[in-house]
Amino acid sequence: MGRTQGQRDFQDELTYHRREWMVQRVGWIVMALLILAALVGAFGSGPLSSVTIGHAPQATLEYERFARYATSTGLRITPALARTTADRVEPLSVEIDRSFLDDYSIVSIVPEPRSVRAAAGRYILEFELDEARPAPSADGTPDDLPRQAITIHLRPQAIGSRAGTWRIGAETLHVDQFVYP
Amino acid sequence: MDAVIRAAVVYIFVLLLMRLSGKRTLAQVTTFDFVLLLIISEATQQALIDDDNSMINAAIAVTTLVGLNVLMSVLKQRFKFIERLLEGIPLVIVANGKPLRDVMDKARVDTEDVLDAARETHGLESFGQIKHAVLERSGKISIIPREK
Numbered sequence: 001m002g003r004t005q006g007q008r009d010f011q012d013e014l015t016y017h018r019r020e021w022m023v024q025r026v027g028w029i030v031m032a033l034l035i036l037a038a039l040v041g042a043f044g045s046g047p048l049s050s051v052t053i054g055h056a057p058q059a060t061l062e063y064e065r066f067a068r069y070a071t072s073t074g075l076r077i078t079p080a081l082a083r084t085t086a087d088r089v090e091p092l093s094v095e096i097d098r099s100f101l102d103d104y105s106i107v108s109i110v111p112e113p114r115s116v117r118a119a120a121g122r123y124i125l126e127f128e129l130d131e132a133r134p135a136p137s138a139d140g141t142p143d144d145l146p147r148q149a150i151t152i153h154l155r156p157q158a159i160g161s162r163a164g165t166w167r168i169g170a171e172t173l174h175v176d177q178f179v180y181p
Numbered sequence: 182m183d184a185v186i187r188a189a190v191v192y193i194f195v196l197l198l199m200r201l202s203g204k205r206t207l208a209q210v211t212t213f214d215f216v217l218l219l220i221i222s223e224a225t226q227q228a229l230i231d232d233d234n235s236m237i238n239a240a241i242a243v244t245t246l247v248g249l250n251v252l253m254s255v256l257k258q259r260f261k262f263i264e265r266l267l268e269g270i271p272l273v274i275v276a277n278g279k280p281l282r283d284v285m286d287k288a289r290v291d292t293e294d295v296l297d298a299a300r301e302t303h304g305l306e307s308f309g310q311i312k313h314a315v316l317e318r319s320g321k322i323s324i325i326p327r328e329k
Binding site: 028031032034035038039040041043044045046068069070071072180181 | 183185234236238241244245248
């Protein structure tokens with residue numbers, strides 16, 4: 001192919017451009033998928049990410065399956081409905097594995113726990129609950145009064161898969177969260 | 182999820198405001214307009230980033246902004262009315278050597294600006310040497326000199 005110096009071979013260059021345009025269009029599709037995934041909650045804060053473990057009327061824990069590094073993520077504990085009509089209510093004890101909580105910093109706990117203790121391999125938080133809930137109706141269906149809740153905001157300090165056990169009262173729940181960088 | 186919504190809202194809002202403020206806002210490189218652009222970017226930063234310090238948040242926000250930009254450019258190309266809506270059309274401000282005063286007033290352009298452009302682009306000295314002047318969509322003024 002005899003080319004004088006400085007002359008451009010437009011045909012070859014058009015091939016390059018066509019390839020570039022194709023790559024661009026593929027890139028646009030990837031971008032659109034990324035945006036859709038983010039809207040749906042694949043990176044946290046969305047329907048795909050919100051999960052509730054445990055079954056009402058036992059204790060349940062609502063949290064985000066996906067979280068982002070150094071960004072607040074919320075968890076909500078709904079304690080089990082009281083089964084008796086006793087006036088005195090025992091404090092609710094929430095035990096969290098150190099292997100989980102050590103990789104988070106605590107932003108807030110509402111309401112504040114009555115006490116926080118460090119035990120072997122876990123932290124024990126004790127919460128005062130208000131007076132006893134009324135007993136469920138005779139056929140065992142739970143009443144529909146507003147539930148008590150404890151809201152905890154945590155800020156992940158490490159990325160990757162974070163798993164740990166939370167013991168809420170008598171129940172053990174397993175929490176699994178993926179933290180994006 | 183909110184990263185996408187925040188980025189989209191800020192983008193559309195700033196686009197709308199820039200469009201409403203008229204053509205000349207972005208064309209000028211005077212200190213005043215430069216400062217305006219700097220401060221706008223500072224003011225929108227909080228809304229875009231919020232309390233989220235993760236890399237993925239930055240990636241999502243930027244992807245949304247770039248994606249919206251690409252979408253706008255594709256729509257502008259396909260639908261002419263969107264191009265007119267978003268960018269406007271050129272405006273004749275000097276016709277046959279005569280400056281159109283009322284049009285210039287509305288567009289907030291004065292004869293000094295026209296003479297500046299004439300000197301910069303064609304080295305012309307006076308109005309007598311200008312045949313037509315057009316305020317382009319970008320805010321720049323283009324000059325068609327009078328033939329000798």
